[in-house]
Structures are given as structure tokens and as C-alpha cells.
Amino acid sequence: MGLLGHLSLWLAFLVGLWGAITGFVGGAQQRPDLQQSARNATLALFGALLVAVISLEVAIFRHDFSLQYVASRTSRNLPTFYLWSAMYSGQEGSLLFWAAVLSLFGAMTQLLTSRRHRAYLPYVAAITSLVATFFVSVMLFAPANPFQRAAFTPLDGSGMNPQLQNPGMVFHPPMLYLGYISITIPFAFAMAALLTKKLDADWLVAVRKWTIVSWLFLSIGLLIGMWWAYVELGWGGYWAWDPVENAALLPWLVMTAFLHSVMVQEKRGMLKKWNLALVIGAWLLSIFGTFLTRSGVIASVHSFTQSPVGYFFLAFLVVAAIASASVYIKRLPLLEAEATLESVVSREASFLFNNLLLIGLAFSVLWGTLYPIISEWVQGVKVTYGPPTFNFVNIPLGLVLLLLTGIGPLIAWRRASTANLRRQFAVPVTTGVFALLILLVAGMRDPGPLLAFSFGAFVFGTVFQEFARGARARHRQYGESTAFAVVQLLSRNRRRYGGYIVHIAIVLLFVGFAGMAFKTETEATLRPGESAELKGSDGHVYTFTHLGISQYNALNRQVTAALLDVRRDGKDIGRLRTEKRQHVDALGNNTFEPSTEVGIMSGLRVDLYVVLAGLVNGTEQAVFRFTINPLVWWVWFGGFVLVIGGLIVLWPGGTAVAVRGSKASSVQAGYAVKLEAER
Amino acid sequence: MSDRLSRRGFFAVSAAAAGALIQDTVRAGRVYDPQRAGRPKEPITALDTDAGIQAIEKKLRCSCGCGLDIYTCRTTDFQCTYSPALHKDVLRLAGQGKTAQQILDEFVKQYGQVALMSPPREGFNLAGYFLPGVAILVAAVFLLLTLRRWTRDAKAAAPATPATLSNATPDELERLRRELDRLPG
Numbered sequence: 028m029g030l031l032g033h034l035s036l037w038l039a040f041l042v043g044l045w046g047a048i049t050g051f052v053g054g055a056q057q058r059p060d061l062q063q064s065a066r067n068a069t070l071a072l073f074g075a076l077l078v079a080v081i082s083l084e085v086a087i088f089r090h091d092f093s094l095q096y097v098a099s100r101t102s103r104n105l106p107t108f109y110l111w112s113a114m115y116s117g118q119e120g121s122l123l124f125w126a127a128v129l130s131l132f133g134a135m136t137q138l139l140t141s142r143r144h145r146a147y148l149p150y151v152a153a154i155t156s157l158v159a160t161f162f163v164s165v166m167l168f169a170p171a172n173p174f175q176r177a178a179f180t181p182l183d184g185s186g187m188n189p190q191l192q193n194p195g196m197v198f199h200p201p202m203l204y205l206g207y208i209s210i211t212i213p214f215a216f217a218m219a220a221l222l223t224k225k226l227d228a229d230w231l232v233a234v235r236k237w238t239i240v241s242w243l244f245l246s247i248g249l250l251i252g253m254w255w256a257y258v259e260l261g262w263g264g265y266w267a268w269d270p271v272e273n274a275a276l277l278p279w280l281v282m283t284a285f286l287h288s289v290m291v292q293e294k295r296g297m298l299k300k301w302n303l304a305l306v307i308g309a310w311l312l313s314i315f316g317t318f319l320t321r322s323g324v325i326a327s328v329h330s331f332t333q334s335p336v337g338y339f340f341l342a343f344l345v346v347a348a349i350a351s352a353s354v355y356i357k358r359l360p361l362l363e364a365e366a367t368l369e370s371v372v373s374r375e376a377s378f379l380f381n382n383l384l385l386i387g388l389a390f391s392v393l394w395g396t397l398y399p400i401i402s403e404w405v406q407g408v409k410v411t412y413g414p415p416t417f418n419f420v421n422i423p424l425g426l427v428l429l430l431l432t433g434i435g436p437l438i439a440w441r442r443a444s445t446a447n448l449r450r451q452f453a454v455p456v457t458t459g460v461f462a463l464l465i466l467l468v469a470g471m472r473d474p475g476p477l478l479a480f481s482f483g484a485f486v487f488g489t490v491f492q493e494f495a496r497g498a499r500a501r502h503r504q505y506g507e508s509t510a511f512a513v514v515q516l517l518s519r520n521r522r523r524y525g526g527y528i529v530h531i532a533i534v535l536l537f538v539g540f541a542g543m544a545f546k547t548e549t550e551a552t553l554r555p556g557e558s559a560e561l562k563g564s565d566g567h568v569y570t571f572t573h574l575g576i577s578q579y580n581a582l583n584r585q586v587t588a589a590l591l592d593v594r595r596d597g598k599d600i601g602r603l604r605t606e607k608r609q610h611v612d613a614l615g616n617n618t619f620e621p622s623t624e625v626g627i628m629s630g631l632r633v634d635l636y637v638v639l640a641g642l643v644n645g646t647e648q649a650v651f652r653f654t655i656n657p658l659v660w661w662v663w664f665g666g667f668v669l670v671i672g673g674l675i676v677l678w679p680g681g682t683a684v685a686v687r688g689s690k691a692s693s694v695q696a697g698y699a700v701k702l703e704a705e706r
Numbered sequence: 707m708s709d710r711l712s713r714r715g716f717f718a719v720s721a722a723a724a725g726a727l728i729q730d731t732v733r734a735g736r737v738y739d740p741q742r743a744g745r746p747k748e749p750i751t752a753l754d755t756d757a758g759i760q761a762i763e764k765k766l767r768c769s770c771g772c773g774l775d776i777y778t779c780r781t782t783d784f785q786c787t788y789s790p791a792l793h794k795d796v797l798r799l800a801g802q803g804k805t806a807q808q809i810l811d812e813f814v815k816q817y818g819q820v821a822l823m824s825p826p827r828e829g830f831n832l833a834g835y836f837l838p839g840v841a842i843l844v845a846a847v848f849l850l851l852t853l854r855r856w857t858r859d860a861k862a863a864a865p866a867t868p869a870t871l872s873n874a875t876p877d878e879l880e881r882l883r884r885e886l887d888r889l890p891g
Contacts, residue, residue: 262774262782269773367860371853379853383845391838398825398834406830411767413775413823420838550781552749578738587743609742620785621744640781641747645740650747652781 029094032082033174036163039075039126042068043160050153054222065152066137072156073130076163080127083120083173087113092184095177096120102186103613104583109187112197116187118321118336119166119173121200126162129155129208136212136237144233150219151212158211161343169336186583186618189610195255203248203275207313209241210278214310217303218351221358226299231289234306236677238289242282243673249275250666261623261638263654264543265662268417273396274316277389281309284385287378287435294440295375296365301382303362307351312389314344319396370442377435384428391421426478429537432530433459433486436493454492459485479541483534490527497524521675528672535665542658550640554648563655565632570594571603576647585609587621589639589649593628603628605639605651634659744785753797762806763796766813767823775823 046068053061083096087110092098100120101113109116115124133155137148166172190196213234220230252272253265266272285305291298322337368375394401398412437451462484463477471477498512507515517524545564553559553573562568572592579586587607593600605626610618628635633655640650737743753759763777770788772779776796780789799809813821825831 260782262778267773367863368853368856369860370857371850376853379849380846383842383849387838387842387845390841394838395834399820402825402830402834409818409820410825410831410834411820411823412825412834413767413773415765416824416835419824420835423839424842550750550755552747576737576743578742585739585742587737607743609744621742623782638781641745642737642740642743643747643749645736645743645746647735647737648749650750 028082028086028089028091029174029176032079032086033172035075035079035082036123036167036172036174039072039079039130040160040163040167042071042075043130043156043163046072046156047153047160050149050151050156054149054153054219062149062152065149065156069130069133069137069152069156072159073127073134076123076127076130076159079123079174080114083114083123084111090184092182093176093180094173095175096173098177098181098184100184100187102184102583102618104611105184105187106192106582108194108197109192112191112200113187115200115204116191116196119171119175121204122162122166122171122336123173124201125204125208126159126166128205129159129162129211132209132212133159136215140233144216144229146223146225147216147219147230147233150222151215154215154218155211161339165336165339169339171336183612183614183616186610186612189584189608189619189622190259192610193255193259195251195259199248199251199255201248202244202251206241206243206245206248207275207278207317209237209244210282210310210313212237213241213306214351217306218354221303221354224358224361226358226361228292228296231292231302235289238282238285238306239673239677242279242286243670243677245275245279245282246666246669246673249279250663250669253666254663257659258625258627261625263546263548263636263638263652263656265659268392268395268414270396271316271320273392274319276392277312277316278309280385280389280392281305281312284382284389285309287385288382291375291378297368297375298379299362299364300359303355305382307355311344311348311351314340314347318344372438372443372448374435374438374440374443377431377438381428381431381435384424384431388421388424388428391424392417395420422475425537425540426475426482429479429482429486429533432533433482433489436489436527436530451492455485455488458488458491473544476541476544479537483537486530486534490530493527494524517675518680521678521680525672525675525677528675529669530672532665532667532669532672535661535668539658539660539662539665542661543656545657546654548652548654550650550652552643552648552650559651559653561653561655563633564657567595569635569653569655570597571635571637571651571653573647573649573651574602576642576649583610583612585611587639587642589626589651591626591637591651593635601628603635603637605637607639607641629660631660633657753800754793758806759796759800762800762809763793765810765823766792766796767821768792769817769821 046065049061049068050065052058053063053065085091086094086097087101090097090101090103096117096119097113100117101110105113113120115121133152136151136155140148140151216230216234216237220226249272252275256262256267257265282305285302288298288302288305292302318337318340320337321340322335370376395412395417399410402408402410433455437448437455439447439451443451459481463481466477466480471480494513494516497516498507498509501507501512501515502509505512517528542564547561547563549559549561551559551571553571555573555575558570558572560568560570570593572594574590574592577588577590579588585608587609589605591603591605593603603626606624607621608624609621612618623638623640626635626637626639634657636654636656638652638654640652642649740746760777763780764775766776768774768776768779768786768789769792770779770786772782772786774782776789776792779786780793795813796809799812804812810822819825825834827835
């Protein structure tokens with residue numbers, strides 16, 4: 028299997044190179060034979076990489092420890108569930124996964140893109156093939172080949188890092204990779220538009236769905252990663268501003284900016300230069316993030332991905348940035364706006380400010396991530412730019428962004444009159460101020476959460492008003508019931524109302540984030556029968572009684588479990604179990620240091636979060652850390668709503684949106700309005 | 707009678723002995739294999755949970771490479787050998803009567819500024835804190851001025867009277883806007 032996989036990589040490398048060359052030449056010389064060859068090459072590239080993936084999976088499932096990667100990432104007793112995820116649990120396998128998925132997306136683009144956008148496809152084939160080939164070349168020429176043979180074949184493998192043996196880690200990396208990888212498709216279309224000089228809005232139509240797909244996968248990947256960090260790492264939070272987390276957040280922020288500004292180009296034919304720059308920037312940031320996380324330039328807890336291959340990415344990043352910037356600058360004269368801005372108080376302007384904040388936030392995260400290096404260069408002093416600094420800098424920016432989430436939809440396109448603004452803002456502002464007053468009366472004084480909850484209420488008021496007005500109009504026009512009218516709104520204008528659902532999700536996420544300001548925690552040493560008490564921010568007193576320690580074997584681990592009885596204000600609310608796990612291989616040898624499994628009792632108001640720190644002198648006397656985390660449930664629920672909103676936006680069908688400058692815009696769109704005397 | 711008493715006594719003594727044995731086992735009995743539970747822990751003392759000590763430790767970075775502060779690391783990654791040692795250093799310095807700032811200074815003296823979770827707000831580090839915010843503010847002002855220039859230019863370039871809606875009064879235009887707003891999605 029190792030040989031077959033290795034040969035497949037070489038085949039993929041050659042086919043990918045061929046696809047890139049024929050795609051570029053075929054596109055430039057308008058030669059159908061080369062264009063067809065480039066198209067076929069993308070399919071063949073996918074086929075070759077699929078064989079490589081299957082070879083690696085078969086080697087993993089057959090416990091072929093003659094392969095270095097299989098021996099260092101798995102063991103004979105690793106549960107089947109994690110044998111699947113072993114493929115992308117390490118540097119080499121994740122590179123193969125990346126290349127294979129990109130080749131799949133490249134092939135899908137060739138097969139599924141409508142005839143109208145065929146002109147872009149040779150260049151799209153060339154770019155996707157080139158990027159996939161780069162990943163294959165990293166595997167072949169850098170020390171990152173998943174089919175590298177081990178110096179000797181061990182009886183059993185080293186096993187998988189215990190922290191990766193969590194369901195979250197089975198889904199988090201592929202989701203994040205899918206998001207990262209699929210950014211290449213919008214980038215490829217953007218570059219194809221620049222190269223073909225077909226810079227009307229057609230390329231936007233071609234990439235819109237792909238951009239939402241990327242954004243959605245990145246969102247899911249980030250959310251699952253947060254959940255994994257919360258349930259597995261045991262430090263009581265879900266976001267630590269780790270460089271790897273930040274690297275995933277950067278393209279997400281830029282793509283969110285693009286998804287807003289693209290509407291301005293669709294409706295008004297403006298911001299063409301900006302939109303192209305955002306797509307190119309998002310892709311370059313995805314490569315930059317990969318370099319950052321795989322080079323070891325910046326210390327990160329994700330140490331399993333650090334290696335010299337990062338410098339391959341740095342070289343690729345520099346070349347790609349120079350190449351794409353050159354093409355972009357050359358085509359700037361062709362990217363003039365078709366319309367002019369009529370008023371500063373307009374939806375277009377609000378989107379620009381929204382973009383400014385999103386890009387500013389991305390810059391701020393990048394600045395903080397790189398600041399330790401910058402400080403060392405500039406002042407010769409190593410510093411730590413930790414979570415307190417990130418929070419100090421980014422929380423205010425996040426709050427302003429939350430506010431803009433509510434303001435944007437309230438401002439009319441082209442120009443908003445004073446009367447219009449007064450009417451639009453009345454309900455949302457009242458809702459926000461009302462929430463602020465209630466919180467002040469309730470005694471909340473912390474400005475961060477106070478503003479987060481009030482701005483959240485304001486955004487909720489905006490979205491509620493939008494749905495209420497739309498439903499009322501449908502009721503008046505078609506006599507539909509409110510519930511049916513809301514369903515119709517969602518199904519007939521999925522982008523607009525799906526987007527509002529995403530805005531609600533953002534509010535829920537901010538509510539969850541703000542809740543962490545009220546977290547309480549303590550440590551205690553308890554013998555069986557002894558209790559510790561902790562007061563939560565919800566006003567209740569929680570009592571944790573240590574019931575005892577049990578030890579047993581399960582799957583590939585030896586477990587030491589502590590059971591605790593939990594009471595709220597003296598009333599029994601259940602049991603919590605927290606564990607220490609010593610993972611072993613099939614021969615019973617310890618594979619890693621013992622890891623900790625957190626005990627979590629999740630509720631709408633608070634999460635009870637208990638960690639078994641260790642035992643005293645090998646007895647049942649145990650040291651625990653108890654944390655009460657408020658409103659964490661709303662983060663996960665917000666994430667769920669965000670995915671639903673994203674899927675609604677993405678779902679095919681609904682009312683087609685005519686794009687200015689595209690062929691579709693010649694079709695009659697909008698409403699015919701006849702003014703009648705007001706009753 | 708004496709037999710009954712003796713039997714009752716026997717059961718009482720046995721029950722007490724069994725109870726004591728169970729209690730002893732349950733309350734502080736040794737576990738089957740302590741090695742499985744990781745490194746042994748010291749019982750928590752009042753100083754470990756002292757809010758002042760925790761506040762200091764939350765400002766100091768653990769040197770194990772986890773990126774977390776000393777308090778979070780020592781209560782999270784229980785295999786880390788650095789954070790418990792650094793915690794002991796904090797306790798030792800506090801025991802010498804040093805203030806929180808003096809303890810932080812002592813760590814900086816020993817390990818450099820990298821020991822702090824946040825760089826000191828002075829000199830070049832001010833850029834670390836304020837550059838993004840200032841950059842966004844400057845960009846916002848620039849954007850606002852640019853937008854105003856665009857709208858001015860657009861007005862100058864626009865025909866004197868619009869070709870359509872030339873007969874519409876401002877009131878009618880506002881009504882038109884309201885009607886458009888009322889239309890469904």
C-alpha cells in the first residue's frame with residue numbers, strides 16, 4: 028500500500044503540473060484541445076490523490092507499521108472511530124487530505140460550473156491544479172511524505188495523542204480544512220476573471236455559492252474547535268487566542284467582509300476592486316495561516332503541526348502574493364465602478380464601514396499574533412501577547428461590529444432620509460435601551476457585558492422588525508398567516524432572511540462570550556463524603572460532594588474516575604464524573620502522559636465544569652477544580668443557528684437575485700409600484 | 707439473656723469494625739493503581755485559592771509553552787512541571803512580604819518581559835495595544851472623507867433634474883420609499 032500511495036503521489040504531481048500548464052496556455056491561446064486536456068487533468072489529479080488517500084487509510088486500518096506515519100500516529104488498539112481521523116491527525120496525512128480535497132473541489136468546479144461561466148474554467152483548472160501540485164510537492168520534496176517507510180517495523184504503534192481522541196477532533200480538522208481549501212475556488216475564479224479580462228459581475232455569480240460554502244465550513248470548523256477545546260483541554264474556556272485559532276479566524280473575517288461587500292457590487296456595480304482584493308486576500312491569508320501553524324515561527328499548543336515544511340509555504344506565499352498582486356494591479360483600469368455613491372447615509376456606506384471593521388479586526392488579530400516577533404525585531408525584547416491583551420484590543424472592536432450588525436439592515440440603499448431613519452431605528456433602539464435599563468436596574472455594571480447584551484437586544488430588534496414587516500406585508504398582500512408568511516419570506520428570499528438568521532446567531536454568540544465575564548472558580552481537596560461549595564453568577568449555591576474514586580480499563584485506556592454528587596441550593600440535580608486517562612498500546616505499555624477528562628453539566632444559565640486534578644498520596648483523597656461558566660450553552664446554540672442560517676442562504680432555489688452587470692440583470696427585476704392616495 | 711446480649715454485642719462490635727473499615731477505605735483508602743492517575747498532588751492550601759495569589763498568577767505566563775497563565779496551567783495541564791514550580795515561587799515571594807507588583811517585577815527580572823501575559827504599556831508596546839484601534843479610526847475618517855467626496859462628485863456630475871420622477875414631490879418620494887419598504891422579501 029505504501030508503494031501504491033507513493034506512486035500515486037508522483038502521478039498526481041505530474042498530472043497536476045500538466046493541468047496547470049495546459050490550463051494557462053490553453054486559456055491564453057484559446058486552444059480548445061489544451062483546455063479540454065486541462066479539464067481532464069483535474070479529474071485525473073483527483074483520481075490519483077484518491078488512490079493515495081485510500082492507500083493511506085488501508086495502511087492505517089491494516090496497522091501497517093512499516094509506514095512511519097502509521098506507526099507514529101496509531102496503535103493496534105486505537106478505536107476504529109479514530110482510525111478514520113488518524114489520516115489527518117498529523118502533518119503528512121493532513122497535507123494529503125488537503126491536496127485530495129482541493130483536487131475534488133477542482134474536479135467538481137469543472138463538472139458543475141454552468142455553461143455561462145465556461146470561459147473561466149481553463150484558468151480555474153490551472154490554478155486549482157497548481158495549488159494542489161504545490162501540496163503534493165511539499166509531501167514529496169519536504170520531509171512530509173505520509174508513505175515514508177519506518178527504519179524498522181515496531182510490534183505496535185505509538186498511538187494517537189489522547190487529546191485528539193475526542194469526537195470533536197474527528198470533525199474539527201476536516202471542517203476547518205474544507206473551509207480553508209475551498210477558498211481556493213473563489214480565488215481561482217477571481218484570478219480567472221482578471222486573466223480573461225471578463226470582469227463584469229459574472230464571476231461573482233460563479234463564486235458566490237463557493238464563497239458561502241467556504242465560509243460555512245470555516246464557521247463549523249471554528250465552532251467544533253471551540254467545543255473541543257472546552258470539553259477536552261480542561262482550562263475552562265473555548266478560545267485562547269492561540270496562533271492556530273487566530274490563523275483560522277483571519278480568512279473567516281475577510282470572507283465575512285466579502286459576503287457583505289459583494290452585495291454592493293451585485294446591486295450597484297460598485298466596489299469591484301475591493302471585492303477582488305478581498306477574495307485574493309482571504310486565500311493568501313489561508314496560506315499564511317498554514318505557514319504560521321506549520322513552521323513553528325510562533326509558539327502554539329498545536330505543536331503536532333510544526334515542522335520545516337512551513338518554509339515551503341512561505342516561499343509559495345511570497346510567489347503567489349507577487350503573482351496575484353501583479354495581475355490585479357495590471358487590471359485595475361478595467362475595474363471602475365458602474366455607479367456612484369449618492370449619500371454617506373446609505374446601505375452601501377454602512378457596508379463599507381462594516382468591511383472596515385471586519386478587516387480592521389483581522390488586522391488586529393494578525394498584529395497581536397505577530398507582535399511577539401515584531402517586538403523582538405524592533406526593540407529586541409521578547410514579549411507575550413496573551414489573551415488579556417487580545418481581549419483589551421479586540422473586545423471594543425467586536426462590540427462596534429455587533430452594533431453595525433444591527434445598523435446595516437436599517438439603512439436604505441442609495442440614500443436614507445431622516446424620516447426613514449427615524450422610522451427604521453425606533454423599535455431596535457427602544458429594544459436596546461430597554462435591555463440596557465433592565466440590566467442596570469439588575470445591578471450589572473461591567474461595561475463589556477452591559478454593552479454586549481444591549482447591542483445584542485438592538486440587533487435582535489432590527490431582525491425582528493425586518494421579519495415582522497415582511498410578514499405583515501405578505502399577510503396584507505396574500506392573506507397568509509404570520510407563521511406561514513415567515514416561512515415564505517425565508518424560502519423566497521433566502522439570502523436576505525437567511526442572513527438575518529446569521530445575525531441572530533452572532534447575537535447569541537456574543538451573549539455567550541459576554542457570559543464568561545461572570546465565571547467563578549475554586550479548587551478543593553476532598554475525601555469521599557466531603558463537599559465543596561461554589562456560588563454561581565446565577566445566584567445559586569452549588570454543592571459538590573466527592574462520592575469516590577473508581578479505576579477500570581476501557582478500550583485503549585486505564586481510567587481513574589471520580590464521581591461527584593451535585594446539589595443546587597441543597598436540591599439534588601445529578602452526578603458528575605471526571606477522569607484521568609492513562610492510554611496504553613496493545614501490549615499494555617503506556618503511550619502518553621495521563622490526560623484529563625472534564626466533567627460538565629450543561630444548562631441554559633450555567634455550565635458546571637469539574638476537573639480531577641489528581642490524587643493525594645495515591646488515596647481517594649482528590650484535588651478538584653470547580654468552575655461555573657455562565658451562558659456557554661448559548662455559544663453552541665448560536666453556532667447551531669449560524670449553521671442553519673448559512674444553510675438557508677446556501678440552499679438552491681428561491682428568488683433569483685439579478686446581478687448588475689451580469690447577463691441575468693437584463694431580466695426584469697424588482698417591483699412595479701403605483702402610488703395611491705393614503706387612507 | 708446473657709447469650710442474647712453477647713450476640714447483640716458481637717454484632718455491634720462487628721458492625722462497628724466493618725463500618726470503621728469501610729469508612730477508612732472509603733474516606734482515605736488507597737486506589738488500586740495510583741500510577742494511572744498521574745502525578746500525585748499536594749492537598750490544596752488556603753494560599754493556593756487565595757484571590758490575591760490567583761490574580762498575580764493570571765498575569766504571569768507559564769514557561770512550558772502552553773501559552774496559558776500560571777494559574778490556568780497549574781489547574782489544567784496537570785502534567786506540567788513548570789507551573790507548580792512557578793506557583794511555589796509566587797508563594798515564596800508573597801511569603802517574603804512582597805507586593806503583587808514587586809512579585810511581577812521579580813519575575814520580569816528573572817525571566818524577562820516574556821513572563822508577563824501582557825507587555826507593559828510603555829514605549830513601543832503602546833503600538834501593540836493601540837495601533838489597530840488607531841489605524842481603524844484613521845481609516846474610518848479617511849473613508850468618511852472619501853465617501854463625502856464621492857457623493858459631492860456624483861451630485862456635480864448628475865443632470866440638473868432627474869429624468870424620471872421629475873414631478874414627484876419630496877412627500878411623494880417618501881411615500882414611495884415607505885411603500886417599497888412594506889413589500890415582502
